[in-house]
Amino acid sequence: MPASAETPRGSRSSRVRRLVLPLVSIAAGLAVWQLVITVFSPNPLAVVGPAQIARDAAGLFGAGTLGPDIGLSLAQLLIGLAIATAVGVPAGLLLGTSRPLAAALGPWVTALYTIPVIAVAPLVIVGLGFGFTAKVAIVAASGFFPLVINTQAGAASVVGGGLRDVTRAFRANSFETLCFLTLPGTTPHILTGLRLAIGRALIALVAADLFGSTSGLGYLIISGQQNLKTDDVYVGVVTLSVIGIVLTALVAFFERRVNEARTARTEQA
Numbered sequence: 001m002p003a004s005a006e007t008p009r010g011s012r013s014s015r016v017r018r019l020v021l022p023l024v025s026i027a028a029g030l031a032v033w034q035l036v037i038t039v040f041s042p043n044p045l046a047v048v049g050p051a052q053i054a055r056d057a058a059g060l061f062g063a064g065t066l067g068p069d070i071g072l073s074l075a076q077l078l079i080g081l082a083i084a085t086a087v088g089v090p091a092g093l094l095l096g097t098s099r100p101l102a103a104a105l106g107p108w109v110t111a112l113y114t115i116p117v118i119a120v121a122p123l124v125i126v127g128l129g130f131g132f133t134a135k136v137a138i139v140a141a142s143g144f145f146p147l148v149i150n151t152q153a154g155a156a157s158v159v160g161g162g163l164r165d166v167t168r169a170f171r172a173n174s175f176e177t178l179c180f181l182t183l184p185g186t187t188p189h190i191l192t193g194l195r196l197a198i199g200r201a202l203i204a205l206v207a208a209d210l211f212g213s214t215s216g217l218g219y220l221i222i223s224g225q226q227n228l229k230t231d232d233v234y235v236g237v238v239t240l241s242v243i244g245i246v247l248t249a250l251v252a253f254f255e256r257r258v259n260e261a262r263t264a265r266t267e268q269a
Helices: 002-040 050-062 066-097 099-113 117-128 132-159 163-169 174-208 217-226 230-268
Strands: none
Touching (some): 050 066, 066 132, 066 217, 099 132, 132 174, 174 217, 174 230, 217 230
């Protein structure tokens, strides 16, 4: 009884730490940043403090530019990640469960994964135009490879673990094996791939805005650099960082729920 009574408290304490410690860390980092700016007064064309960034962000919001920029970039990012997930996860499952297919296509995946997005972004924009579709395609392509590589690794580990022979012994067909063995066993790898894909997709989003963009957070950063508006550059960078932190935290939250559900099923078994 005492152990069971302590478990909920321990669980609540763990959740509180997961929420409070990151916030404290961020607040402390911002405070140190602002203190350094105040004490050393560096060149404002190179570095500005959190207070100035906040003032500039409020001004951009008041001017009606930052809100639409965030909305556009967020839409491009989420749609691109959704496409990357919808294509990358099935592709990774195929490569992870078929050794001949992995041997044939693995070098292509590796080669394409190593190509810098900045090198191919102009070609994509020339082919698809300077609009919304090209930016989504660049984001999707950047997020695709972390998902397919991690999914492949997870599926291969499940298939090679011997459990597939157990499902065959119970006369499970390929679809049942996929739904009840391969996909659940690969889910942690998929979520890890999604977290990596978020970072690459944010980089691709800025790279896509280098070429002919007139709106979005990448455009805000680039125009700020060209016009020596360092505040705007930092607003764009910080906003992208916040988006990345929030999306990664959501994926991590879902990952914990998946792990907790798997642990509960194991204990019941």
